[in-house]
């Protein structure tokens with residue numbers, strides 16, 4: 001099969017379209033023919049092997065696993081002996097290693113769910129990491145309920161575009177922060193108010209929020225505190241690279257040191273793909289309550305360009321790969 005592989009860490013030139021062995025599903029796995037995939041910051045972190053601390057798992061001098069990509073949507077082509085919930089021909093989406101390739105294998109109990117028939121593979125492939133992160137941040141970390149005031153910093157990115165929509169599904173009053181060119185798009189996702197960070201500093205506006213979902217991590221925690229209701233929750237999902245050693249893993253350290261001075265809960269967490277959340281997101285896509293905002297679509301051979309574009313940090317929603 002055709003797949004994007006990488007043999008050393010570096011910039012997008014290390015990603016090569018090669019021939020690879022088609023994976024063979026274990027007894028509890030599905031073999032999925034991938035139709036579409038999508039790019040996340042996680043992909044270029046693996047590509048660069050940064051922050052370095054992740055090389056403890058990914059491989060010290062070179063990647064242990066040459067495959068790239070996680071988010072996929074496709075068709076089940078084969079099932080292992082003990083698989084009961086899926087059958088050949090089912091259209092599914094989820095997360096699995098090697099999604100920038102024509103086939104992936106995934107355990108039936110893990111990050112895979114049926115794709116609604118009225119949703120395209122491109123729409124579904126955009127969802128897994130970004131939308132599950134947004135959902136777990138709002139629902140599990142911040143316990144958002146109807147009527148809560150939620151601020152989404154970075155509302156126009158992969159996680160942010162889903163966070164705005166999911167906060168509305170949860171009944172929140174949503175303020176999005178994005179740049180001028182994305183204001184209309186974020187408003188169209190249901191945000192009650194949008195601040196253009198090029199012209200307005202949300203910290204100086206005098207508004208307060210029960211919950212802050214920060215996908216950018218560009219603000220000092222003291223600034224977030226100024227706009228957080230006493231006892232509110234700020235979930236910082238990501239942050240600037242800030243050097244190759246710790247990267248965004250500096251966030252939990254900053255939180256640790258800030259906690260004694262905080263009036264409220266400041267959190268960092270790592271999202272976990274799981275079937276239940278994917279099924280819930282599938283139901284929202286099916287009913288039209290959530291959609292994927294797709295910025296650009298690239299063919300498989302152009303994954304290096306797609307990952308380089310994503311890495312620039314200004315994608316409008318998601319960057320999608322058309323695999324088949």
Ligand SMILES: NC(=O)c1ccc[n+]([C@@H]2O[C@H](COP(=O)([O-])OP(=O)(O)OC[C@H]3O[C@@H](n4cnc5c(N)ncnc54)[C@H](OP(=O)(O)O)[C@@H]3O)[C@@H](O)[C@H]2O)c1
Pocket residue numbers: 040041042129130133153154155156157158159160177178179180182197215216218237238239240248269270271272310313314315316317
């Ligand atoms: N903790 C976890 O489990 C987890 C899971 C997924 C992702 N993450 C992290 O979360 C972060 C966001 O991921 P993502 O997929 O949403 O990334 P993304 O799609 O690359 O986000 C880019 C967006 O950020 C916006 N942005 C850039 N500077 C901004 C600023 N100063 N103020 C407001 N918005 C700004 C950009 O809008 P403009 O073009 O308008 O500037 C763009 O739309 C990354 O750091 C990622 O590593 C963490």
